[in-house]
Every structure is written in C-alpha cells, then in structure tokens.
Amino acid sequence: MTEWTTPLRYKPYHQWSTDYLDLLESVIQKSSWRQAFHIQPKTGLLNDPNGFSFYNGKWHLFYQAYPFGPVHGVKSWYHMVSDNLVDWKQHDYALLPDSPYDSHGVYSGSAITVGEKLFLMYTGNVRDKNWERHSYQLGAWMDSEMQVEKITEALIENPPAGYTEEFRDPQLFRYQDNCLMAIGAQTESGKGAVLVYQSKQLIDWELLGELDYTTEDMGFMVECPNLVFVDNQPVLLFCPQGLDNEITPYQNIYPNMYVIGSAFNKETVSIENTSDLINLDEGFDVYATQAFNAPDGRVLSVGWIGLPEIDYPSFEEGWAHCLSIVKELSIKDQHLYQKPVIEMQELRQHHEVLKGSVQEENLLLSSPDKNVYELKLELDSRASGSLYLFADKQNKEGLKLSYNAKDDTISMDRSKAGIPFGEGYGSIRTASLKKQDKLTLHIFADRSVCEIFVNDGYCVMTSRIFMKDPQQTHIFLQGFEGDYTGDFWTLREMNE
Amino acid sequence: MTEWTTPLRYKPYHQWSTDYLDLLESVIQKSSWRQAFHIQPKTGLLNDPNGFSFYNGKWHLFYQAYPFGPVHGVKSWYHMVSDNLVDWKQHDYALLPDSPYDSHGVYSGSAITVGEKLFLMYTGNVRDKNWERHSYQLGAWMDSEMQVEKITEALIENPPAGYTEEFRDPQLFRYQDNCLMAIGAQTESGKGAVLVYQSKQLIDWELLGELDYTTEDMGFMVECPNLVFVDNQPVLLFCPQGLDNEITPYQNIYPNMYVIGSAFNKETVSIENTSDLINLDEGFDVYATQAFNAPDGRVLSVGWIGLPEIDYPSFEEGWAHCLSIVKELSIKDQHLYQKPVIEMQELRQHHEVLKGSVQEENLLLSSPDKNVYELKLELDSRASGSLYLFADKQNKEGLKLSYNAKDDTISMDRSKAGIPFGEGYGSIRTASLKKQDKLTLHIFADRSVCEIFVNDGYCVMTSRIFMKDPQQTHIFLQGFEGDYTGDFWTLREMNE
Numbered sequence: 001m002t003e004w005t006t007p008l009r010y011k012p013y014h015q016w017s018t019d020y021l022d023l024l025e026s027v028i029q030k031s032s033w034r035q036a037f038h039i040q041p042k043t044g045l046l047n048d049p050n051g052f053s054f055y056n057g058k059w060h061l062f063y064q065a066y067p068f069g070p071v072h073g074v075k076s077w078y079h080m081v082s083d084n085l086v087d088w089k090q091h092d093y094a095l096l097p098d099s100p101y102d103s104h105g106v107y108s109g110s111a112i113t114v115g116e117k118l119f120l121m122y123t124g125n126v127r128d129k130n131w132e133r134h135s136y137q138l139g140a141w142m143d144s145e146m147q148v149e150k151i152t153e154a155l156i157e158n159p160p161a162g163y164t165e166e167f168r169d170p171q172l173f174r175y176q177d178n179c180l181m182a183i184g185a186q187t188e189s190g191k192g193a194v195l196v197y198q199s200k201q202l203i204d205w206e207l208l209g210e211l212d213y214t215t216e217d218m219g220f221m222v223e224c225p226n227l228v229f230v231d232n233q234p235v236l237l238f239c240p241q242g243l244d245n246e247i248t249p250y251q252n253i254y255p256n257m258y259v260i261g262s263a264f265n266k267e268t269v270s271i272e273n274t275s276d277l278i279n280l281d282e283g284f285d286v287y288a289t290q291a292f293n294a295p296d297g298r299v300l301s302v303g304w305i306g307l308p309e310i311d312y313p314s315f316e317e318g319w320a321h322c323l324s325i326v327k328e329l330s331i332k333d334q335h336l337y338q339k340p341v342i343e344m345q346e347l348r349q350h351h352e353v354l355k356g357s358v359q360e361e362n363l364l365l366s367s368p369d370k371n372v373y374e375l376k377l378e379l380d381s382r383a384s385g386s387l388y389l390f391a392d393k394q395n396k397e398g399l400k401l402s403y404n405a406k407d408d409t410i411s412m413d414r415s416k417a418g419i420p421f422g423e424g425y426g427s428i429r430t431a432s433l434k435k436q437d438k439l440t441l442h443i444f445a446d447r448s449v450c451e452i453f454v455n456d457g458y459c460v461m462t463s464r465i466f467m468k469d470p471q472q473t474h475i476f477l478q479g480f481e482g483d484y485t486g487d488f489w490t491l492r493e494m495n496e
Numbered sequence: 497m498t499e500w501t502t503p504l505r506y507k508p509y510h511q512w513s514t515d516y517l518d519l520l521e522s523v524i525q526k527s528s529w530r531q532a533f534h535i536q537p538k539t540g541l542l543n544d545p546n547g548f549s550f551y552n553g554k555w556h557l558f559y560q561a562y563p564f565g566p567v568h569g570v571k572s573w574y575h576m577v578s579d580n581l582v583d584w585k586q587h588d589y590a591l592l593p594d595s596p597y598d599s600h601g602v603y604s605g606s607a608i609t610v611g612e613k614l615f616l617m618y619t620g621n622v623r624d625k626n627w628e629r630h631s632y633q634l635g636a637w638m639d640s641e642m643q644v645e646k647i648t649e650a651l652i653e654n655p656p657a658g659y660t661e662e663f664r665d666p667q668l669f670r671y672q673d674n675c676l677m678a679i680g681a682q683t684e685s686g687k688g689a690v691l692v693y694q695s696k697q698l699i700d701w702e703l704l705g706e707l708d709y710t711t712e713d714m715g716f717m718v719e720c721p722n723l724v725f726v727d728n729q730p731v732l733l734f735c736p737q738g739l740d741n742e743i744t745p746y747q748n749i750y751p752n753m754y755v756i757g758s759a760f761n762k763e764t765v766s767i768e769n770t771s772d773l774i775n776l777d778e779g780f781d782v783y784a785t786q787a788f789n790a791p792d793g794r795v796l797s798v799g800w801i802g803l804p805e806i807d808y809p810s811f812e813e814g815w816a817h818c819l820s821i822v823k824e825l826s827i828k829d830q831h832l833y834q835k836p837v838i839e840m841q842e843l844r845q846h847h848e849v850l851k852g853s854v855q856e857e858n859l860l861l862s863s864p865d866k867n868v869y870e871l872k873l874e875l876d877s878r879a880s881g882s883l884y885l886f887a888d889k890q891n892k893e894g895l896k897l898s899y900n901a902k903d904d905t906i907s908m909d910r911s912k913a914g915i916p917f918g919e920g921y922g923s924i925r926t927a928s929l930k931k932q933d934k935l936t937l938h939i940f941a942d943r944s945v946c947e948i949f950v951n952d953g954y955c956v957m958t959s960r961i962f963m964k965d966p967q968q969t970h971i972f973l974q975g976f977e978g979d980y981t982g983d984f985w986t987l988r989e990m991n992e
Contacts, residue, residue, distance in 0.1 A: 017513035019564075023814075027523050030812075068515075316526070318519075 009066075009073035010104060013096055016068050024068075028319050032470035033448035036372040036493040037347055038305075039080055039088055039323040043067050046321045048169075048224060048288035049302045050077055051094075051111035054295050055118040056144045059085055061302065062094055062120075063323060064108060070312075070320040075105040077122070079146065085300070085326045085343045087495040094120070094140075094148045101126065101136040101154050108169040108224060110290065111142075112179065118142040119202055121155065121181065123168035135159065135167040137183070139202065151203070160195070160207050162188050169224045170197075173293065175266060182211065182225040184238070192218035192240050194225040196269050211236075212270035213259055214277070219243040223254075224288045227264065227271075230299045230331050234264040234271045237280060237289050237301070248277040251426050253307055256280045256287050258336055275334060282431035283412055283452070283461035284422065291329060299329040300341065305449055305462055313419040313466035314448070324462065325444055325451060335434075337457040340444065347491040348374065354486035358385065358477050362395055365475040366488050371445045371467075375475065377486040381405060381439040385479030389443070389450060390417055390465050395476045399450060399465055401441070403480070408433045410454055410461070418467040431459045446491075505562075505569035506600060509592055512564050520564075524815045528966035529944035532868040533843055533990040534801075535576055535584055535819040539563050542817045544665075544720060544784035545798045546573055547590075547607035550791050551614040552640045555581055557798065558590055558616075559819060560604060566808075566816035571601040573618070575642065581796070581822045581839045583991040590616070590636075590644045597622065597632040597650050604665040604720060606786065607638075608675065614638040615698055617651065617677065619664035631655065631663040633679070635698065647699070656691070656703050658684050665720045666693075669789065671762060678707065678721040680734070688714035688736050690721040692765050707732075708766035709755055710773070715739040719750075720784045723760070723767075726795045726827050730760040730767045733776060733785050733797070744773040747922050749803055752776045752783050754832055771830060778927035779908055779948070779957035780918065787825060795825040796837065801945055801958055809915040809962040810944070820958065821940055821947060831930075833953040836940065843987040844870065850982035854881065854973050858891055861971040862984050867941045867963075871971065873982040877901060877935040881975030885939070885946060886913055886961050891972045895946060895961055897937070899976070904929045906950055906957070914963040927955045942987075 024043040028034070040046065044067040051062040058081050065078040077095040080088040095106040102124030109122025124136040137156035142148045159167040166186035173180055181197040194211040211225075219242030226237040237258045243250070248257065258280050261271035280289055281303065291301035306312070306321030314320055327338040354365060354377070366375075371390055379385065384405045391398030399417040403410050415427035433439075433455055442453040447470070452461045477484070520539040524530070536542060540563040547558040554577050561574035573591040576584040591602040598620030605618025620632040633652035638644045655663040662682035669676055677693040690707040707721075715738030722733040733754045739746070744753065754776050757767035776785055777799065787797035802808070802817030810816055823834040850861060850873070862871075867886055875881065880901045887894030895913040899906050911923035929935075929951055938949040943966070948957045973980070 017516055020513055020516040020519055023516055023519055023523075027519075 004069060004071045004073070009071060011068075013076070021067065024318050028317055031314070031317050031319075033314055033317070033466055035322060035446045035449060037086070037491060038325065038446050038449060039063065041065060041067065041078075041319055041321070042090070043319060045070050045072065045319070046078075046304070046323065047072070047075075047306060048108045048304050049290045049323050050108050050122065051120055052290050052292050052300065052302055053111040053113065053118060055111070055113045055142070058083060060111065060118065061088065061323075062111075065093070070315040070318055075107060075125075077106050077120075081146070084346060085341050086346050089496055091146060094142070095122065095150070099124070099150060099152075101138055107135075108288070110171045110292070112172045112174065114202065116144065119172070120148070121170045121172050123170065124154070125168075133165045135165050137170050137205070155203055156197070156205050159185065163193070163195070164188060166221050171224075171226050171290075173227060175264070180208075180227075180266070181205065182227045184222045184225055185210075186221045190220050192220055192222035192242070194222050194236070194238060208266065209269035212268065213261065213274050216247045216277075217244065224290065226289065226291045228291045228293055228299050228329070229264070230329050230336070233331055234261045235259070235291075235329065235331070235336060236261075236271060237291055239288060248279070250279055251429060252284065252287070253309055253425055254287065256289050256303065260331060260334060260336060278336070279431075280338075280460075281462050282459045283429055284414065284463045286324065286460075286462045289324075298341075301327045301329055301338065303462075305464060307422070310422040310425075312464065313421055322449060327457075327460070330457075335458065338460050339453060339457040340442065344374070344444070347494075348489040349492050350490045352488040354484070354488055357483045358480045361478065363477045365477050365486070367474050368488075368490060369473065370470065371447050371473050372491050372493075373445050374489045374491055375441070375443040375445070375486065377441045377443075377484060379403070379439045379441070379480050379484045380482030381437060383479060383481040385477065385481075387441065388474070388476040388478070389445060390467055390472050391474040391476050392469070392472045393474060395474065397472060398474070398476075399463065401452065401461075403439050408435050410439075410459070412452070412461045412463060414463050414465060417463070417465045421466070429461060431461065433458060444491075500565060500567045500569070505567060507564075508594075509572070517563065520814050524813055527810070527813050527815075529810055529813070529962055531818055531942045531945060533582070533987060534821065534942050534945060535559065537561060537563065537574070537815055537817070538586065539815060541566050541568065541815070542574075542800075542819065543568070543571075543802060544604045544800050545786040545819050546604050546618065547616055548786050548788050548796065548798055549607040549609065549614060551607070551609045551638070554579060556607065556614065557584065557819075558607075561589070566811040566814055571603060571621075573602050573616075577642070580842060581837050582842050585992055587642060590638070591618065591646070595620070595646060595648075597634055599623075603631075604784070606667045606788070608668045608670065610698065612640065615668070616644070617666045617668050619666065620650070621664075629661045631661050633666050633701070651699055652693070652701050655681065659689070659691070660684060662717050667720075667722050667786075669723060671760070676704075676762070677701065678723045680718045680721050681706075682717045686716050688716055688718035688738070690718050690732070690734065704762065705765035708764065709757065709770050712743045712773075713740065720786065722785065722787045724787045724789055724795050724825070725760075726825050726832070729827055730757045731755070731787075731825065731827070731832060732757075732767060733787055735783060744775065746775055747925060748780065748783070749805055749921055750783065752785050752799065756827060756830060756832060774832070775927075776832075776834075776956075777958050778955045779925055780910065780959045782820065782956075782958045785820075794837075797823050797825055797834065799958075801960060803918070806918040806921075808960065809917055818945060823953075823956070826953075831954065834956050835949060835953040836938065840870070840940070843990075844985040845988050846986045848984040850980070850984055853979045854976045857974065859973045861973050861982070863970050864984075864986060865969065866966065867943050867969050868987050868989075869941050870985045870987055871937070871939040871941070871982065873937045873939075873980060875899070875935045875937070875976050875980050876978030877933060879975060879977040881973065881977075883937065884970070884972040884974070885941060886963055886968050887970040887972050888965070888968045889970060891970065893968060894970070894972075895959065897948065897957075899935050904931050906935075906955070908948070908957045908959060910959050910961060913959070913961045917962070925957060927957065929954060940987075
C-alpha cells in the first residue's frame with residue numbers, strides 16, 4: 001500500500017482478498033529479519049499481548065493483530081496455543097471487529113478460566129459519525145474446542161462518572177472469592193488512572209474505585225494495567241502515557257513501569273507501601289506487558305516488543321513487531337526479577353563452553369552462523385568492559401553492551417546496530433545495577449531482536465536490531481580483565 | 497504466490513483484487529532492477545510487442561501482459577502511447593481474455609490504420625475441456641478515443657487443412673491494393689511454417705499459401721513472422737522454434753532470425769533470392785521482434801527482451817522482462833542494420849566527451865552514478881581489446897565485451913555480470929563483424945539491461961543483467977592500443 005488512509009485502515013477484514021494476504025506473506029517470508037522463536041505476525045502488525053492464560057491443559061496467548069499491513073488498522077485478537085510456553089502454534093482469529101460494540105477495533109484485554117470455559121474480557125472500540133471514540137468493555141466465552149462466542153451485550157457500557165472514553169485494557173484476576181478487574185482510564189481532568197471493578201457473575205461489574213498506588217501524576221493516560229501477586233506481594237505493571245520524566249526517568253516514547261507494594265487492600269482499593277516507579281525493561285522496545293498468576297504457582301509475563309508511534313524498518317516489508325519470550329517474575333529484596341522461563345531450554349541445540357580471560361583488545365567469543373542463540377556469561381565486575389553482539393568481522397558495527405564498574409551501570413548502545421530508527425528517543429539506554437562480584441548476562445538473540453537479562457534478571461534490556469547484513473553475527477568481548485566463563489547454545493526454530 | 501498452479505494462472509482478471517495489485521506494485525517499485533527508459537510491466541509479466549503502429553498522430557504499442565505475477569498466465573494486450581517513440585504513457589488494457597474465442601489468452605498480433613480507426617488482429621487462445629488448444633484469428637477496432645471494440649465473430653475460425661492449431665501471431669501489412677497477413681503455423685507433419693492471407697474488407701480472409709522463403713526446415717513452429725519492406729526489399733523477421741543448429745548457429749533457447757530477399761512475389765507467395773538466415777540479435781535475450789513500415793517512411797522495430805522457458809532473477813520480485821528501445825531498420829550491402837531511432841537523443845542529459853589512448857591496463861572511462869546512460873565509442877580495430885560495463889571498482893565483476901582483431905569477432909560475456917541465469921544456454925555470445933578500420937560501439941545501459949549496437953548497427957547484442965550491487969556502474973577499457981574517442985550521456989527517465 002502506498003498510502004494507509006483511514007478508510008483503508010478500517011476496511012472490513014472480509015473485503016481483503018486471500019491473494020493479497022498470500023502475496024504479502026510470501027514477500028515477508030523472504031525477509032532476513034524474520035525470527036526463529038519469537039511470536040511475530042505472519043503479515044501486518046502485532047501489538048499488545050492479550051488473554052495470556054492456562055486453560056484446558058494448554059497455554060493460550062492472544063495478540064492484537066492487524067494483518068493487512070504494518071499500521072494500526074482495525075484490530076482483532078489472534079490466538080496462539082502452546083504446550084510448553086516456547087513452541088506456539090498459530091490457531092486462528094479469536095475475536096474480529098464485527099459487532100456494533102467493537103466495529104473499530106477489538107482492543108486489549110485478558111482471560112481467566114471459569115469452570116469448563118475460558119472467559120475473555122476486552123475493550124471494544126467504536127468511532128461514531130463524528131469520529132468520536134466510545135469504549136465498551138466486552139466479554140466472550142471460549143470452549144474446549146477453542147470456539148469463541150461473544151457476549152452480545154456490553155458488560156460495561158460507559159466509563160464511570162468523572163472519566164473519559166479513554167477507558168480500556170481490562171485485566172481480570174481472582175482475589176479472594178471474587179473476580180476483580182483492573183482497567184486503564186483517564187480522568188475528566190486528563191490524568192492517567194487505574195480503576196478496579198469487581199464481579200461475581202462476570203456480567204455484573206461493580207466499580208470499587210480508582211486504584212491508589214502512587215501519589216504522583218501518572219501522565220494523561222494509563223494503559224495496560226496488570227495487578228499480579230508475586231510471593232503474595234502485589235505488583236502493578238502499567239504503561240503511564242505522558243509521565244513526567246522527573247518522577248522516574250525514561251527515554252522511550254511511553255514507558256512500561258511497575259511498583260511493588262506490601263499488600264493490596266480491596267476495601268480502600270489501594271496498594272500499600274508501594275515502591276518508587278521502576279522501568280520494567282531498561283532497553284528500547286518493550287511496552288504493554290501482560291502478566292498473570294499461573295495455576296502452577298508461577299507469575300508469568302510477556303511483553304510487546306514494539307512501541308506506539310515509532311517507525312520500524314520492517315514496516316517497508318509489510319510487517320511489524322513481535323512478542324517477548326515468556327518471563328517468570330519473582331521478588332528479592334523488594335526488587336522485581338524477570339527471568340526467561342525454564343522451558344526456554346527446550347530450544348537449545350549445539351552447546352559450546354566459553355572459558356578464558358580477556359587478554360586481547362578484541363576477543364572473539366563466537367561466530368554463530370546466524371543470530372539465533374542463547375548466551376550466558378559470567379564476568380568479573382571489578383573492571384569495566386563491553387560485549388558486542390550482531391557485530392561484523394572488524395567489530396565496527398554492532399550492538400554494544402557496556403558495563404561501567406565505577407558506578408555499576410550497564411548501557412546498551414544501538415547507534416551502530418543496523419538501520420537507525422526511533423533515534424529521536426536516543427540510541428543508548430543506561431540502567432543502574434546493584435553491586436555484586438560478578439556481572440552475569442543471559443542473552444537471547446533472534447535475528448532482529450535481542451533480550452538481555454542482567455544479573456539474574458535484576459534488569460532486562462530489550463532491543464530490536466535491523467541489520468542490513470544478516471552475516472553480522474560475531475560476538476566480541478573487550479575490557480573486563482580477569483576470567484570469564486560462559487555457555488553458548490544455538491537455538492532451534494519454534495515448532496509451529 | 498508460492499505456487500502458480502494452472503487454475504491460478506487462468507483465474508479471471510476481475511477476480512484479482514486491486515489490493516493485491518497495489519501491494520505487488522509497491523513491492524516491485526523498490527527494486528533496483530527497475531528501468532528508466534524501457535517499457536516494463538508495472539507488475540507481473542510482459543512478453544511480445546503487439547500492434548506497433550502510428551495512428552491518429554501518435555505511436556501505439558501494445559504488449560502481451562499477465563499482470564498478476566511473473567508467469568505466463570492468461571494474457572491480455574496492454575496499450576502504451578507515445579508522441580516520440582521514447583516517452584511511453586501507460587494507457588490501459590486494450591484487449592482482455594473475456595470472450596469465448598480468447599478465454600485462455602489474447603495472444604499476439606498486429607495493427608494497421610484503416611480510415612478513421614485502427615484495426616487490430618490477434619490470436620485468441622482457447623483450451624477446451626480436454627485442455628486441447630484452439631486458435632482463432634480475431635479482430636478489433638480502436639477509435640480515436642482509444643476505445644477498443646472486439647469483432648464478435650472469429651475472422652479465421654480454423655487453421656487451413658494440413659496445419660495444426662499451433663497457428664498464431666497474425667501480422668498485417670499493406671501490399672499493393674490489398675491487406676495481407678503473415679501468420680506463424682505448424683504443418684501436420686510438425687514443421688514450422690509461415691502462411692500468407694489476403695483480404696479486402698478485413699473480415700474476408702483468403703489463404704494465399706505457405707510462404708516460400710527458405711529451403712531448410714524451420715523447426716517445429718514459426719512464431720511472430722513479420723514481413724516488412726526495407727528500401728523496397730522484403731525482410732522477414734521470425735522466430736523458428738526447434739531450428740536445427742546446423743542451419744544457422746544460435747545459442748538462445750529459440751532464435752529470432754531474419755532473411756532478406758530481392759522481391760516479394762504475391763502470386764507464388766515467395767520471397768525471391770533470399771539470404772541465409774541471420775540472427776537478428778547476437779546477444780542473449782531478444783525474441784518476438786515486431787516491425788512495421790511506418791508512414792514516415794522508416795521501418796521500425798521493437799523486440800521483447802526476454803525468452804520463453806528461462807527463469808529470470810526478477811521473477812522473485814514479481815515482475816519480468818521489458819521491451820527493447822525502438823530501432824530503425826535499413827539495408828546496406830545486403831545486410832540488415834539496426835540503429836536506435838534518432839528520437840532516443842531526447843533522453844540525453846549530462847554530456848561528457850571521451851578522448852585519449854589506452855595506455856593503462858585498466859582504463860576507467862567513466863563512473864556514472866547509476867547504469868542509466870548512452871555511450872558511443874570509436875576504437876582502433878587493429879588490436880584486440882575489451883570494454884567492461886556494470887563493473888565494480890576493481891573491475892572484477894561486470895559485463896565484458898571483447899573484440900578480437902584477428903578474426904573480427906565480438907563477444908559478450910555475462911558470466912561475471914550479476915546473478916547467473918539461463919546458464920544452460922551459455923554465458924558468452926560471439927558475433928562476426930565485417931572488417932573495418934574502426935570498431936564503433938553504441939550502448940544503451942538501463943539498470944538491468946544493456947543494448948549494444950556494433951559498427952553502426954551491423955549487429956546488435958542485448959542482455960539483461962541483474963547485479964546484486966546497483967553501485968557496479970564503472971566502465972573500463974583494456975587493450976585496443978591507439979586512440980579512442982567517444983561520448984557519454986546520462987539519460988533521463990522516460991516521461992510516463
């Protein structure tokens with residue numbers, strides 16, 4: 001498409017031809033940026049993860065989809081199913097924008113199991129004749145055959161008094177005997193808020209109130225709130241849009257943040273003794289993370305690796321974005337740790353043990369055939385040093401990860417990592433670490449994306465990378481002194 | 497499309513969506529192989545030129561089109577219009593495969609002006625239930641608004657007795673008071689032939705007989721015969737398929753050849769005193785050339801730069817082939833000369849005079865920004881030498897044109913010129929020249945095609961070139977001794 005006009009973005013799905021989609025898919029399949037083990041759209045655009053859940057013996061994950069091009073056209077939910085959180089099968093569209101309550105987009109939401117079925121709750125987006133937004137909170141039931149049936153009436157027809165139509169992304173969670181729901185909102189004075197609702201029958205939603213979790217202004221809108229309980233402590237993950245940078249520094253256009261509290265008080269609708277706001281990801285491209293308390297006791301999360309309002313190089317190929325790998329959340333010393341789920345080990349293939357000391361100026365650690373690998377490194381943190389990924393032979397181009405031993409910070413620099421994009425928001429991200437003897441890095445590289453877990457998940461740094469030359473697969477180490485140990489695995493493709 | 501099945505190739509035009517075509521076009525527009533001043537399909541495949549004519553003050557040229565992919569799907573005629581033989585405007589489809597006589601393809605044909613209208617004659621291709629071919633010779637009228645109306649009944653319903661359904665490509669030409677038509681045919685014993693018909697009213701076609709122009713077997717089929725009169729001498733251009741290589745050596749899968757005679761005898765349906773068969777183009781990719789006696793006295797020709805049954809690298813981009821620039825035909829010493837029409841000069845932009853002597857081993861003549869240029873060179877022909885086009889900085893890769901002074905031959909070697917294709921038919925073509933003091937080369941380069949007119953059009957060598965690196969634009973000269981002179985022009989894009 002040369003121009004994605006508004007009518008084109010809202011053209012009904014059934015009016016697009018399968019020829020068009022087949023062609024788009026065949027063009028996209030040729031791309032060297034296509035990933036091996038990340039959830040990515042077959043065609044078009046993917047954004048928020050939705051409805052992450054365990055139901056009928058399988059993991060279910062949906063995502064916001066616009067299949068016809070790399071733009072935010074009229075959205076649907078696309079359904080992925082997995083036995084192991086790693087190999088995701090494309091199932092089908094779960095929810096299409098085909099009802100009067102969601103004609104302009106089946107927006108984000110969540111899922112919980114209820115008896116024999118999975119209950120989905122989401123926001124229906126409607127534009128009226130004056131192109132004014134109306135947000136309806138809607139429900140649907142999925143059965144064991146993975147057939148989805150929408151509930152014909154809206155569950156919540158209007159935002160409560162005092163709030164605008166910027167009202168979306170319901171997150172269902174069980175609390176004591178009730179089903180609660182947190183949802184992003186905007187006050188009439190234009191401030192971001194999270195509201196909490198309660199229901200017994202899932203159709204009778206009662207507003208408990210606005211969630212009290214901070215004394216600061218949360219920008220003009222809060223998107224994708226997720227209240228989960230990690231080791232019995234409430235953790236709120238959320239995306240405050242327009243947050244004042246003085247409150248918590250961030251560089252992405254909109255941040256994905258979290259607070260930890262000591263307890264959730266339903267009566268006062270508050271999270272007690274909350275921490276400061278902390279960036280959930282210290283890299284470039286994570287937004288709209290969804291988390292849930294899984295029945296196996298783990299708290300699992302998955303993020304959208306992408307940001308609103310930024311042009312990504314893959315747009316020119318007709319596709320955009322991916323989801324993160326699945327992470328397990330835990331708390332230690334009042335800090336949230338994020339680690340790749342143990343199931344990620346199922347992707348491992350060839351193994352190489354790394355061991356030595358950094359003598360050379362430019363130590364070549366490995367040169368995999370392609371950027372599809374897992375790398376674990378343990379480095380002496382007494383001296384500063386840099387790790388280069390996606391590097392060329394001369395180590396002139398690549399993604400640079402630098403550790404500064406003096407102030408215990410880690411920086412990710414993508415200014416020389418392929419086609420520049422989003423540069424208006426800077427090409428370097430820096431995060432503070434907690435002093436420890438060793439610096440540990442746990443890295444998942446997948447062709448055009450890199451997720452780096454620092455110090456056992458104390459911080460995570462994520463970035464898309466669009467190399468012109470997919471042969472830039474070298475890994476170099478510089479500085480750091482002393483010995484290092486590590487492991488390198490090539491990873492297989494996800495079984496689809 | 498992953499697989500171009502037969503049903504897909506014959507899917508009606510109206511069942512393809514505009515979205516599909518828009519997407520295909522936008523993908524193709526990004527290609528570095530797209531040309532500046534050659535007629536190329538917006539999408540899909542182009543083959544034979546058709547209906548080349550001058551009507552209502554403009555030049556008209558149609559081509560065989562299959563717009564939905566780079567395959568020989570069900571064909572139509574696409575109409576191009578020009579004021580100057582250089583700037584061609586895309587008009588519209590002129591003939592679609594939508595009648596019972598052309599349901600499986602509007603195949604090749606020609607045009608002549610008749611009164612206020614342009615008369616088109618073409619072959620309708622039909623496959624019956626048993627997928628057996630039927631060929632109908634059909635007619636249509638185009639008016640001054642460029643509206644085309646098909647004549648509902650077939651002009652020639654069946655091939656004459658003794659000939660098979662391999663019967664196509666009618667070429668209309670005026671001869672004395674009549675309109676004659678030459679057409680490609682196959683005898684029941686499976687031999688290639690050209691038949692000649694006559695008509696007064698254009699609907700009453702009478703077979704004059706099989707054209708006598710050679711005593712040799714013309715393979716199993718003759719396609720695209722064109723009888724023109726150059727300086728009053730009959731010249732037959734034609735494509736004998738399966739011609740024995742002993743008769744006239746050729747290396748392309750099928751050759752495009754010509755004979756010159758002293759006179760055309762309508763009564764005996766023969767060309768008298770014909771020359772040997774000669775290759776019309778000594779390069780790699782010319783076929784199905786169409787020529788006509790233009791009202792301004794010139795004989796003009798245009799060829800398809802492409803060959804049947806060969807995979808070209810641009811297939812993977814969803815498009816294929818182009819037409820040659822327009823050439824003017826003349827005869828000198830019983831040899832056909834082909835020169836670019838004088839109007840080609842309208843494309844010239846920046847001019848550079850070349851002059852010097854070849855001292856260095858590797859003389860860099862020029863390094864244009866891109867391979868869109870015209871180059872004229874006059875070289876001393878007493879010593880052998882080579883010219884390299886589309887060359888890299890080190891002159892390791894490129895299209896090599898070598899002159900051998902000993903035996904007066906010229907060779908074109910594309911073995912190092914980009915992505916290899918059609919290699920089964922060799923990567924070198926060699927042509928014999930007539931001894932003269934100077935070797936003159938007149939070259940038109942256009943991104944992925946090169947047309948070289950040697951010794952004022954004594955021979956023409958044409959080749960497609962698909963460089964991986966469009967920066968390979970250097971021009972080197974080696975050998976040749978003595979002085980050279982030349983001119984170099986950058987050329988503008990065709991005004992569409």
